[in-house]
Amino acid sequence: MEETRVAVVTGSNKGIGLAIVKDLCANFEGCVYLTARDEERGLETVEALQEEGLSVRFHQLDIDDEESIATFKTHLEETYGGLDVLVNNAAIAYKGSATESFGEQAENTIRVNFFGTLAVCRSLFPLLRPHARVVTLSSFVGFLPRVNGDEPQAFSLREKLSSDELTEDELSDLMNQFVETAKDGTWTEAGWQNSAYSVSKVGVTALTRVQQRAFDDDSREDLIVNCCNPGAVVTDMSSQRGVFTAEQGAECPVYLALLPPDVEEPKGAYVWHDKQVVDWVKGPLPGPY
């Protein structure tokens, strides 16, 4: 068993995830895992980093594939016996020009962004060591008031999503209900907004709050999970539009990944790219993105 601290970043062969890996290589005391669903794309990126002199490890990880997640978990367990930092970065977003139906987009987006992230967490959380830090990439569109379909149904959804008693299973049911209504054309009447990507980011933000409550009751000391809005970042996802470079987009996730032991806050929070904790339910937001 290797005695080292371990950090993992999902979907890190490009974009913000790659910038997070580079930043962690420079600032995290331990080994850093670049992971990618496509082994070839991942290994190419790892080679390029190694040529830059960075020490990084690679493992295949598709967050949309239970077997891939289980294989990676076993690898971490057998090699290190634990995990210290997990950054849930991997996600997909359909372009405005996509021709798939809203139902299909909703199904795929929620499956990868919400259920994939949840599956990684459920699998890897048992490996977290005391003082572990988990960071999930949300978005400016992951703000609760974005749930703005027809009233009073939207109000009722916001109440459920922000409840202090919400469970992972109830949240999963809500995400599944969104997909069902997206398929039968009634999502607006059901209260949901017009963007599957936004619903998925509201979902992972609600999940962060549920997970921190479980961490607070965990026998392992000082486990912290936060989510963040990295800002509008120039990457493939944003079609190379945005105001921040990937390196700037990585700053807040890395700050949250490296929170020192026993900090009081942020915990279970929705954190803006400038590191401000934002009231997810009421705002105000520090800016539009």
Ligand code: NDP
């Ligand atoms: P990119 O599209 O540039 O990168 C996304 C990464 O996720 C890629 O490496 C992609 O792999 C990977 N990925 C997609 N699906 C899976 C999967 N099933 N398993 C593993 N990896 C997968 O996006 P960004 O870098 O812009 O986004 C990073 C995060 O930041 C996302 O969570 C995004 O929602 C969030 N975000 C981004 C904003 C922006 O302005 N860019 C704004 C707000 C939030 P592959 O190369 O194989 O496709």
